[in-house]
Amino acid sequence: MKKIIEIKDLSVYRKNIKVLSDVNFAVEKGEFIYLTGKVGSGKSSLLKIIYADEEIRTGQVSVVGFNLVKIKQKEIHLLRRKLGIVFQDYKLLTDRTVYDNLKFVLEASGERSKSLIKEKILKILNIVGLKGKEDRMPFELSGGEQQSVGIARAMINDPELILADEPTGNLDEKSSDNIMDLLIQASKKGTTILMATHDFNLIKKFPAKVFNVEENNFIMK
Numbered sequence: 001m002k003k004i005i006e007i008k009d010l011s012v013y014r015k016n017i018k019v020l021s022d023v024n025f026a027v028e029k030g031e032f033i034y035l036t037g038k039v040g041s042g043k044s045s046l047l048k049i050i051y052a053d054e055e056i057r058t059g060q061v062s063v064v065g066f067n068l069v070k071i072k073q074k075e076i077h078l079l080r081r082k083l084g085i086v087f088q089d090y091k092l093l094t095d096r097t098v099y100d101n102l103k104f105v106l107e108a109s110g111e112r113s114k115s116l117i118k119e120k121i122l123k124i125l126n127i128v129g130l131k132g133k134e135d136r137m138p139f140e141l142s143g144g145e146q147q148s149v150g151i152a153r154a155m156i157n158d159p160e161l162i163l164a165d166e167p168t169g170n171l172d173e174k175s176s177d178n179i180m181d182l183l184i185q186a187s188k189k190g191t192t193i194l195m196a197t198h199d200f201n202l203i204k205k206f207p208a209k210v211f212n213v214e215e216n217n218f219i220m221k
C-alpha cells in the first residue's frame with residue numbers, strides 16, 4: 001500500500017522542551033486515523049511537523065512523497081498543495097465572502113480560469129451543504145457552517161491528506177456530527193485523514209484507528 005505519512009524515530013520539540021519522543025508510525029492511503037492525547041500532550045505540535053510548519057531536529061518524516069527533513073523552504077508550497085488543513089478555530093479570512101475564501105485557495109495553487117474556479121467552488125459548497133451561501137461573510141454563518149467552509153477549503157484541491165486539528169472542538173453535537181460525516185465521506189473516497197482530538201465520546205461514536213500521545217511517548221493502539 002502507498003504510504004502517505006512515514007515517521008521514524010522522531011522527537012518533537014517546542015522551543016527547547018521535548019514534548020514527544022520515539023514517534024514511529026506510518027499511514028497508508030485512505031486510512032482514517034485519530035491522534036489522541038490530553039491537552040498539551042503534543043498533538044498540534046506533531047501535526048505542525050507533518051505540514052512543515054515546525055523544524056525537525058531528530059528523526060525521519062516523509063509526507064505525500066516529500067522528505068521533510070530535506071525539503072527546502074521554496075518547496076513547501078508544493079507539499080501544502082497536496083494537503084488540506086482544518087483548524088479548531090476555522091481560520092477563515094474574515095474580511096471576505098465564503099466564495100472569496102475558496103477562490104483564494106484555488107488562485108494560490110495556480111488556477112487562473114474564472115469558470116473553472118466557479119465550477120469547483122459551487123461543487124464543493126454543494127458537497128458540504130452550503131449551497132447558496134457563497135456570498136455570506138464568515139460572521140454571517142454559524143460555527144458549524146464556518147467549519148464546513150473550513151472543510152470545503154481543505155478539500156477543494158482534492159488533497160491526498162487532510163490534517164484536522166480538533167476540527168469539532170468548538171462545535172455543538174449536531175454540527176460536530178456533520179463535520180465528521182464529511183471527513184468520513186472524504187476518507188471513503190480515498191483521501192487519507194489524520195485528525196487530532198481529545199474527545200473520546202466522538203471516537204466511540206465514529207470508531208477508527210487511534211494513535212495516542214501520552215506522557216512524552218507515542219503509543220499505537
Ligand SMILES: Nc1ncnc2c1ncn2[C@@H]1O[C@H](COP(=O)(O)OP(=O)(O)O)[C@@H](O)[C@H]1O
Nearest residue numbers: 014015019037038039040041042043044045046
Ligand atoms: N508556541 C509554543 N511555544 C512553546 N511551547 C509551546 C508552544 N505551543 C505549544 N507549546 C507547548 O508544547 C506542548 C505541546 O503542545 P501542543 O502540541 O499544542 O499539545 P496539544 O495539541 O496536544 O494540546 C505543551 O506543553 C505546550 O505548552
Ligand SMILES: [Mg+2]
Nearest residue numbers: 043044045165
Ligand atoms: Mg492542540
